[in-house]
Amino acid sequence: MRYLTLIWFLLMSFPILGQSRLDKDTFRMKEVELNAQKKQDKERLKTIHIDSSLLNNHQSETLADLLSQSSVFVKDYGPGMMATPGFRGTSYDQTKIYWNGILLNSSMYGTQDLNLIPVFLLDGVDINFGGASLVNGSGGFGGSMNLISDGKTAPYQAELISTIGSFGKIENGLSVNYGTNKIWAGTKIYEETAQNNFPFINNFQWGNPVQTENDAATKEYGLLQSIGWRPTEKDMLTANIWYQYTDRQLPQTMISDLNREYQIDASLRSDINYRHYESNYNWGIDGSYANEFLFYHNELDDINEPSTNQRYNLKADINPEFKLPLHLNAGTEEIEEVANTQEYNGPKQRNRLGAWADAGYDLSKKFQVGLVARTEEVNFKTLETAFTASASYKILKKDLLDLHINGGRNYNYPNLNDLYWYPGGNPNLQPEHTWFGEAGFTSDISISKTNIIHSELTAFSNWVDNYILWTPGSGSFWEAQNLKKVWARGMEASMSYNHKSNNLNYEIRGSFQYTPSTDQSLLSPYDHTLGTQLIYIPLEAAQALCKASFKQYHASLEYTYTGARNTTDIPLPGYSLVNIFMGKTFRIHKIQFDLTARCYNLLNMSYQAIIWRPMPGRWYELSLKADLWK
C-alpha cells in the first residue's frame, strides 16, 4: 500500500501542476462517440453492455466472477486458477476477448485467463453474441467480449477502494480521472493478495477428510494508464497502457497433493489511437503492442518453462456519412504474432492481413438490414472470409416487440501451440469453420414511467467443422488434427423488471440458457460419443438477480444455477450458488463512502466446477470505497 500511495502522488502531481482549475464541466468528451457504428448494429445483432454502474458491484472480483452471473459459461478451475469463457456451447478458443478492440487471446494458447482480468480496471464490458462478434474480429464462434477502459468515462474523480475477505484476501485500488477538455488522463492501480486456503471435504480420499486448500496463494498488481488529447475540435489522440503481474501457486487436485506448481504471468498491453472528425465522415488509425510473458514451474516433472508471446497490431478505419439511411464502417488491419517456447524449436511468427466492412441500411423506420464482412490473409497465403447478414423488424411500436435475425459464416485460426508444439503440433492444420444462425425477439413494456419489463428470447445454431482435436498418434504422443464436427444450438431467454423512483430503485432479473452442444463426428467405428453433449458444457444454466437501493442503502441477491456437465465418464452434478451483497453510502465532509459487505456461496454449497477441483464454501468480503470530490 505504501508503494501505491507513492505512485499515486507521483502520477497526480503532473496534471495538478499543469492546470489551474479542474471543473466537471470541462468534460464533454462523451459527445464524441467512438463506437458510433456499433449502435446501428444493436438492433440486428445481440449485444449486452455492462456499464460502469453495474461493474461497481463487482469491483473486488475478477472478470471470471463477474461473468459467472451472466449467460456466458465460465470454466473455472478454482480461486486463483485458470478460468476460460465459453459462449453458446463453443470452446474457449472460439471465444474472443478484446480490450478496447485489441485481441487479448494468446496466440499460443488461444484463450485469455479471465482470472487475470480484475473488474476494477474496467469501465465497461460489451458482450457480443454469435454473429455480433464479427464486428470486432473473426473466430468468436459463440461470441466475443470487448473490455473497455476509458479514462474519460467520468468527470474529475478519484476513488479509493479497499477490500478484505476470507482466506487472506486483501485488495487495494486507486482510480483517478483528471484533466481538461483538451487533455485528460485516467489512472488505475491495484494490488491483491490472497491465500485461498479454504477448507473443503475431500471426497476423493479415504475417510472423506476435511482438508485445507494448500499452495493456492496469489499475488498480483496492475497499472492502467489512459491519456487523451484533443488538439482541435476535429482531432483526438488517445493512448492506453496496461501492465499486470501475477504470481500464483497452482493448487493440486483432490486426488494427490504431492506436486508443487506455480506460474508467473506478466503482461504489457499498449494502444495508441488517432481519430479525425469531419462533418460527413471520420477516420482513425490505431496501433497496439502486447507482450505476454509466462513462466511455469512443476516440481515433480522438473519443468521450468518460460514462454513469450507478442502481438503487433495496426489498423485504420473510416466512417463515412451518407444522405441515404446507410451506415458504413470499413477498415483494414495487420497483425503480426511472434511467440517462443522451448517446445517450438525456435520462435514462430504469423502475419495476418485483413479488411472489413460493417454496413447497415434502414429500409424503413421499422425495417433494417445489415452486413458485416471480413476477409483475412495469413502469411500471405491462405485467404479466409467471414460474414454476418442481419435484419431487424419492429413489429410493434415503442419497442413493444422487435424481431431480429442473422446468420453467416466464421473462421478461427489454429493457435500456435496447435501448429508448432513439439511433439504433436501440426503445421498443416486448417482453420476451424462455422455456419451459424440466430433469431429472436426483444420486448420492452413500460407499465408506467418508472416500471419497465424487458424480455428477450433468442434461438441459435452453430455448425462447427474442422474442429481441432488432439488425438493419439501412431507414436507415443498426441497430435493436433482437424477431426471433429460439433453442433452447438439452443435458446436464451431473459426477463427483467425495473422500477425507478426518487428514493427506491429496484430490479428483478432472470435468465435461462438451454445449450445442447453435441459431438457430430464418428472418429472410429466404435466411437460412442456421437450425439453426446461435449464435456464441461452444461445443458442448462440460469441466473437471477434482485437488486434494490433505498435512500443510502443498497442490497442485491444473486443466484446462479449451473446444470450437470459431462466430464469423461463421471458426470458432475449441477449446483446452485447464492451471493448476497448489502451496503450503505454515507458522506464525511466532501468524501462519499460506500461500505459493502458481501457473502458468497451463502448456502455453503460443496461443489466442483471442474472435476476434483475443490471450490470454497461460504465466504465473506468487506469493501470500503471512498469517492473523493463526488
Add this chain to the structure above:
Amino acid sequence: MEIKRISLAVLFAMGLLFFSCQKTVDNPAPSGNYQHGVWFIDEGLFMSGNAGLDFYHLDKDTLESNVFENVNGKPLGDVCQCMYHYNNKYYLVVNASNEILVADDKTLKVSAVIPNITYPRYFLPVSSKKAYVTDNTGKGINIIDLQSNTVSGQIPYNPKPDSAYASWTEQMVQYGNKVYVAGVERGKLLVINALTDKINDTISLSKGAEDVVLDNQNRIWVLCDGTIANPIINSKLYCLDTSGKILNAYTFPDINTGPGNLTMNAAKDTLFYFYDGVFKMGINQGTLPGKSIISGSGHNFYGLGVNPSNGDIYAGDALDYVQPGIVFQYNSSGKLLKSHHTGVEPNGFLFVP
C-alpha cells in the same frame, strides 16, 4: 396485453426448464466373487480420477463393471498403471494418485494404502518381504516393505545429465537374485542385486526401453519405443541372456510407429506386442513378423493380455482416450470372439485362473 402473455409464457418456460429433474445413478451391489475371470484395468484419463476395475466372470460370461468403487465406496484413483497378484493380495499401482493400494484378493476390499510414491509405474515382489516399484521421476527404484506396507528405501538411479525423466524406469523381471529394470529415457537395462539392493550393471540399449519379459529359455526381451526419443528413432526389440549379453536386436521399419505392450503366452515361447495391430512372434524367430494377426485399423489399442489358460488375446481399445473404451477378445489366432464395454483407457489385464 398480448406481449404480457408472451412474457409470462417465457418466464413460465424458464421456470419449467430451470427446475427440471436430475438423474441419479445407483451403483449395483458387488458380486463379491472374483475367483475365476479376468480383471480389466481401466487406467482412466490423467487428472480425471476415473481409473477403475472391471471383472469379466469367465464362468458366467458376464462383465461386472467398476468393481473397485462398488466394493470400496471410493474411486480407485488417478491413472491405475498396473495390478499385481501376490501372496493373496492385489497391489494396485495408481500412478497419478502417487500411491499403491493393497486389497484382499477375494473381496477387493482395500486393507492398506502405501502413499507418497512419486508417479509409481510397475510393482515386482522380489522376496516375501520386499518389492520394487519403478516410477517416472523419482530418481530411483522404490523399495517397499511388504510387512508394514511402507516405503523402506530407494535404489538410487539418477543418470546425468539430469532431467525430469532421466530416471524414468518401467517394467521389471526377476531371474534368481537379479532384477532387470527398463530405464526408458536413457535406453538402459539396469541389473539390480535383490540381496543388496544395488545396481550392479547397466546395459546400453535403445531409447524408449519400456517392456521387459523373460522367456522359457531364461532370455530377457526388451522392447524399446523409439517414438519417445527426441528426435524420434526407429524402435527396437532386444533379446539378451541373463549376463546382459545382447543375443539379437530387431529394428522396426516404420520410424513413426511405436511398438508396445510386450507380453507372452503361458508357455513363454511366443511374444505378443502392438505395432499398430497385434503381432505374434516365436522366441526363436529370426526376424520380426511382417504381418499382424489382428489389424489395428480403426482401433487405438492400448492394453494387451494373453489368457494363460486358453491363449485368448485381450486387446483394450482406448478409442479417443477420453470416452470409455472397449476390450476386444480374440482367440489365439486372432479371430474376434466378443467385445466388452469397459471404463476409460483399458490398459492391461490380470488373469485369475
